[in-house]
Amino acid sequence: MSPKHHPDEATLLSYAAGSLSAGAKLLLDCHLACCESCQRKVAQVEAFGGELLQAIPSAVMHRSIDQLLAKLDTPEQLQALQDGQANVKPHAPEWLPEWAQQLSPWLDHEQKDKDLWQRVAPGISQIRFDHERFAADKAVRLLRIAPGTCMPKHGHSGSELTLILQGSYSDETGRFCAGDVADLDPDIKHQPIADRDTPCICLIVTDAPLRFEGWIPKLMQPFFGL
Numbered sequence: 001m002s003p004k005h006h007p008d009e010a011t012l013l014s015y016a017a018g019s020l021s022a023g024a025k026l027l028l029d030c031h032l033a034c035c036e037s038c039q040r041k042v043a044q045v046e047a048f049g050g051e052l053l054q055a056i057p058s059a060v061m062h063r064s065i066d067q068l069l070a071k072l073d074t075p076e077q078l079q080a081l082q083d084g085q086a087n088v089k090p091h092a093p094e095w096l097p098e099w100a101q102q103l104s105p106w107l108d109h110e111q112k113d114k115d116l117w118q119r120v121a122p123g124i125s126q127i128r129f130d131h132e133r134f135a136a137d138k139a140v141r142l143l144r145i146a147p148g149t150c151m152p153k154h155g156h157s158g159s160e161l162t163l164i165l166q167g168s169y170s171d172e173t174g175r176f177c178a179g180d181v182a183d184l185d186p187d188i189k190h191q192p193i194a195d196r197d198t199p200c201i202c203l204i205v206t207d208a209p210l211r212f213e214g215w216i217p218k219l220m221q222p223f224f225g226l
């Protein structure tokens with residue numbers, strides 16, 4: 001498959017630099033699993049980052065490595081992640097595509113699919129990922145929108161990343177199908193309408209405060225014309 005809508009280059013740079021929040025990284029991991037174009041871009045950035053590292057004076061390097069280490073997972077966080085992964089069951093929900101199986105550990109497999117979803121409005125239900133791993137994200141959730149449902153027009157207090165897992169929707173910025181990512185700035189207002197054939201299921205990560213904080217994205221932005 002070849003998605004038509006991709007994360008911004010700035011988001012891909014932050015991904016390659018390891019400075020995305022856990023929720024945003026999970027969303028990008030899933031998109032990359034189905035998008036060769038973004039895989040190539042990330043590989044390019046990583047190769048370039050390696051050359052850049054060799055050219056950086058060692059004092060700057062040590063300071064940056066300290067900052068990087070401070071962002072790595074603590075043993076407790078790693079244990080929590082392993083506990084989450086231990087929940088993987090052979091039968092993931094049928095609506096979860098093969099390329100997005102990385103979401104499976106965060107779903108409660110003890111519950112029936114209909115009990116997993118929590119109704120939030122007519123035609124709209126959600127599954128929140130409330131694990132402490134996602135504490136830095138404002139919200140990480142799956143949204144299921146019934147066919148033909150029109151969402152209220154809304155803006156965002158922060159950035160919003162959306163990955164379509166099943167079905168499709170259209171809004172002012174285009175039509176989004178399985179594998180597509182909508183990478184929205186806070187100033188964009190939109191009104192998604194789910195297409196009429198199947199429910200639209202998407203992963204939504206709001207407000208990832210770690211975005212753009214890494215020194216690698218800042219150093220590399222001029223080279224990529226951002």
Ligand SMILES: [Zn+2]
Pocket residue numbers: 003005006007031035036037038039
């Ligand atoms: Zn892509």
